[in-house]
Amino acid sequence: MVKTIFNFPNKYSFLDDLLAGITIGIVTIPQAMAFAILAGIPPIYGLYGSFIPLLIYGVLSSSNYLNVGPVAIVSIFIFDILSKNVQPFTTEYINDLIILGMMVGAFQIIFGVFKLGKFLRYIPISIITGFIQGAAIVIITSQLTTAFGIEFPVDGLKKIPYLFTHLNELKINTTLLFLISLIFLFLFAKFFPRFPTSISLVLVTGILSYFLDFEKYGLLLIGEVPRGLPEFIFPTVNIDAIGYLPGAFAIAVIASIGSSIMALKLELKQSKKINLNREYISLGLAKFLSAFFGSMVSAGSFNRTILAYKIGGKTQITSIVSSLIILFTILFLTQVVYYFPQSVIASLIIYSVYFLFDFNLMFKLWREDKIELSYIFITMLATLFIGFIEGILLGVFVKFFGDYIFKKKINLS
Numbered sequence: 568m569v570k571t572i573f574n575f576p577n578k579y580s581f582l583d584d585l586l587a588g589i590t591i592g593i594v595t596i597p598q599a600m601a602f603a604i605l606a607g608i609p610p611i612y613g614l615y616g617s618f619i620p621l622l623i624y625g626v627l628s629s630s631n632y633l634n635v636g637p638v639a640i641v642s643i644f645i646f647d648i649l650s651k652n653v654q655p656f657t658t659e660y661i662n663d664l665i666i667l668g669m670m671v672g673a674f675q676i677i678f679g680v681f682k683l684g685k686f687l688r689y690i691p692i693s694i695i696t697g698f699i700q701g702a703a704i705v706i707i708t709s710q711l712t713t714a715f716g717i718e719f720p721v722d723g724l725k726k727i728p729y730l731f732t733h734l735n736e737l738k739i740n741t742t743l744l745f746l747i748s749l750i751f752l753f754l755f756a757k758f759f760p761r762f763p764t765s766i767s768l769v770l771v772t773g774i775l776s777y778f779l780d781f782e783k784y785g786l787l788l789i790g791e792v793p794r795g796l797p798e799f800i801f802p803t804v805n806i807d808a809i810g811y812l813p814g815a816f817a818i819a820v821i822a823s824i825g826s827s828i829m830a831l832k833l834e835l836k837q838s839k840k841i842n843l844n845r846e847y848i849s850l851g852l853a854k855f856l857s858a859f860f861g862s863m864v865s866a867g868s869f870n871r872t873i874l875a876y877k878i879g880g881k882t883q884i885t886s887i888v889s890s891l892i893i894l895f896t897i898l899f900l901t902q903v904v905y906y907f908p909q910s911v912i913a914s915l916i917i918y919s920v921y922f923l924f925d926f927n928l929m930f931k932l933w934r935e936d937k938i939e940l941s942y943i944f945i946t947m948l949a950t951l952f953i954g955f956i957e958g959i960l961l962g963v964f965v966k967f968f969g970d971y972i973f974k975k976k977i978n979l980s
Contacts, residue, residue, distance in 0.1 A: 580881075587880030588888020590763065591871050595636055595889060596896055597769040598871075598919065600789065600904065601912045602637035605706065606645040606863055607655030608664060610789055610904065611897070613637050615797045616863035618893040620853035624865075625886035627849035629842045630830040634871040634886060635853060639920045640699060641822060641866045643706045647955050648814035652807070663811070665802040665858045670815030672855025675823055679847035684827070693932075693939050694962040695824060696925050697946025701958055703923040704951060706916065713787070713913040716741035724951065740784045741910045748772070748914035756918075761878065765915055769907055776906040787909040792901040797860040817956050818864060823847055826867030870922065938973055942966045 595617045603613025617636040624635045646655065648667065653659045678684055704724070711726050712719060716738025719726045748768055755764040775781070782788060830841050854864055875885050932940035946962030953961065 581884070583879035583881055584884040585888055587875045587878050588885040589892055590878055591634060591875050591880070591885060592889035592892025593763060593766045594871060594874065595893060597765050597907075597912070597915055598868075599637045599893070600792075600907070601915045601919075602639055602642040603863055604909075604912060605639065605709065605916055606637075606642040606664075607650055607660060608863060609656060609792070611792050611901065612661070612664075612861050612863050614893055614897050615861055616857070616865050618890050618897060619797075619857035619860055619862045620865040621886045621890040621893070623853040623856055624849050625883040625890065627845075627852060628883050628886075629845045629849070631882050632872055632876050632880065633826060633830045633846075633867050634875055634889070635826070635850065635865045635867055636871065637863055638825075638866045638868050639706055639916065640702050640825070640923065641818060641864050643702055643709065644814070644818050644821070644955055645864060646709075647705075648811060648818075652810070661800075661861055662802045663808070664863065665800060665861060666804060666808050667811050667815055667818075668854050668858030668862065668864045669802075670811060671819045671822070671864050672851045672853070672858060674816055674819035675847045675851030675854065677851075678819065678823060679844040679849075679851060682844050684823070684843040684847055690820065690824060690963070691942070691966050692928075693942040694946050694959060694966055695821070696928060697943040697962055698821070698950050698955070698959050699923050700925070700943070701947035701950025702955065703920040704947075706920045710913040710916050713909050714742070714745040714917070716785075716910075738785055740786055744772070744786065744908060745910040745914050748911045749918060752914060752918040769911060769915070772908050772911045773903065773906045776908055781906070781908055789904050789907045789909060789912070792904045794901040795898065797862070799859055800861055801859065813956055817959060819851075822864075822866035823850065825869070826850055829867045829869055829872050870919070938969060942969065 596614070599613035599617040600610035601613070603610050603616070606613075620635050624633075645664065645667065649655070649660055649663050653663050708723055708726050711717065711730060715730065717730065717733065717736050719729055721729050751768055752764055755762050776786070776788060826846065827843055830843075830846060850866075854862075857865070929940060929943065932943070942962060942965060945965050946958055949961040950958030
């Protein structure tokens, strides 16, 4: 029974999965809190979103390697959808987060039950790339206040020129800690790729914050995080919730495509083929069921999946161990989180989204297919200046219309 669930390879060592699970659990903690703040919810809901979905998906998945939990793109998508109707970090916002999570989960279950996964492959990669890179820029600009301590009177890309023309408003201590943290993350990633950089940075700055009283120097901290298991919450639903359906569908599509790409990349490393429809059902159930506990919407994480594979994880026991590490943190270690500096969390978010920019693909298209490259930029700009859903729709329309005009053979994969 256990062997059937976890698809053990011929040469298997539980110690490999245990070590990978502990490492991924530790790495997930600061990322989950950072992405929760990005989504407009308290950090504890990011931890819930790493514990419950990971446990459910780990048991149901056909992929040995895919790691699920909070990710930056889904987090900013959540904020973009919900913040138009309700105030972030409020009870009403959490209520609507639960509704949105149920909707996303239901859509993914439908994708799997009706075997619609093959149709998701027909969304052009240039459109997905353009959307992701546009969303990544939105994420970066959303962190500028926390990173530099400036209260911006403008939104979006307008923050960048405002920043450079109001350098006198920078909070020096906040800015220095942010820049040092960001440099630390990139340098250690380059020269010590296996070093647990994120959690080490958060722990070291948290310890310094405790002993040196960072608040005394004007540095903002995460603050109090409640301890204990999440409560079961049945949301209050009204007719206005129907307005979340397009956004929920878009998140379900983006999350499904991203998770599929990552799972299929590592398919050759496992003994059995991945069943994409089973994957969508597993991901959907993980989202739908965990939503009732206030869990933020989860998706496949590229960096945590690759990290787990590189350090020797062989099955979804890695995910089970990771979820237990996060559960231990929720039950016993949330008081430690109080002292984590917010500017360090901002550096973690910006560091994470940097890797969403596919420079290799863009350079390749610049040499080989400038028309396809233009679709990336059109989608990216539309995402930035019009909206997330509108950006994707406009990108798809321009792609198909442009390919018809230029008589291109449409590349749909």
